Ligand SMILES: Nc1ncnc2c1ncn2[C@@H]1O[C@H](COP(=O)(O)OP(=O)(O)O)[C@@H](O)[C@H]1O
């Protein structure tokens with residue numbers, strides 16, 4: 001459980017770090033404090049010792065003993081032979097240890113000396129200071145002051161307690177920090193895990209609360225975007241399926257209905273029979289185109305839209321397509337004007353290019369009222385060739401313009417059904433052109449006309465094939 005929790009990991013890391021810091025600090029500061037306290041005590045005892053050494057000439061031992069007792073210090077005065085002149089009352093003196101002797105000898109030779117550690121003379125551990133007593137320039141003995149270790153330590157033990165308290169404070173703050181960090185990191189992460197699980201189950205409506213602008217917030221935002229995109233895809237897919245079923249069902253119901261009438265011999269005249277057969281034929285063609293178009297789109301989706309590229313003169317293909325569409329245009333009294341000079345060759349699949357041009361020309365004719373004009377032109381820049389198809393048709397409303405490339409999208413469903421469209425043509429155009437490394441754009445003014453243009457890059461290296 002602990003291993004699985006980010007909070008616990010962060011918490012343990014912070015605690016570990018703080019513990020290490022605290023231990024190091026405790027050891028270092030403890031040593032510093034100890035040195036400081038011993039240093040101060042040494043200083044104090046030395047000053048005291050020197051004062052007593054001066055006072056000793058005029059006696060006043062009682063006074064010194066009293067002062068020493070209040071300062072938790074033991075006092076011993078020795079003459080040059082090492083005999084005790086005076087000592088603190090109730091002081092039990094032991095035998096001098098080697099260190100004691102050394103210290104005393106130094107004082108009797110005129111040099112103040114200190115020793116920290118066990119003292120045999122005072123029978124315990126502590127700080128001992130020996131100061132020479134002088135009369136004129138003669139050494140008359142030594143003042144020995146001793147303060148037990150226990151007394152010195154009580155001072156810095158109190159300070160040590162402060163250190164421990166500070167340590168406890170730091171650990172509490174670390175705990176607080178862990179809680180805060182866990183709220184800022186672990187909690188959102190937990191929510192994200194839950195959210196992505198929801199996404200996996202297909203609930204694309206969920207959204208994460210995003211607070212702030214840090215990495216965690218960014219991740220949350222990305223997940224929200226992902227959810228939104230998935231939601232949009234899901235909706236498009238559902239719409240697409242519904243549209244396809246509708247598109248397929250309509251012609252099929254015509255075919256079924258009229259063939260049934262024919263089968264049952266319910267027609268009144270040969271003309272009527274002919275009319276029904278014509279409808280059946282038309283609707284079958286419609287079905288065929290629809291299924292073929294869908295097949296191309298499915299191929300493109302699966303990344304299997306094959307293009308068989310070869311060096312091609314686009315103007316030749318434009319010419320062929322215009323000839324093929326001529327009849328359809330004449331039926332609507334639409335004039336087609338062709339203004340295409342010889343173009344540099346491009347590396348394309350001629351059949352696919354033909355498909356693109358048929359779709360665009362078909363739209364130009366389909367969405368222009370009788371008596372209109374279509375102009376086909378070209379432009380070349382250093383990088384590619386552009387074909388422009390302008391019509392004087394009904395145009396496309398601005399708000400629909402970005403969506404005409406979507407599959408099955410038609411500006412106005414009823415209008416398109418009457419004109420026989422399925423809304424797949426431009427989706428195929430876009431797929432094919434982009435598959436060739438080009439791009440398509442549409443400009444339109446509602447009621448005035450539309451210009452569709454597609455751009456194909458020039459053959460990069462002569463003779464290069466894919
Ligand atoms: N030249 C044009 N003039 C006006 N509207 C157009 C033109 N080309 C395309 N459109 C609009 O874009 C929609 C999508 O075109 P397309 O994908 O070819 O489908 P459709 O099968 O309806 O022709 C059409 O339904 C039509 O509303």
Ligand SMILES: [Mg+2]
Pocket residue numbers: 359362363421422423424425426
């Ligand atoms: Mg079309």
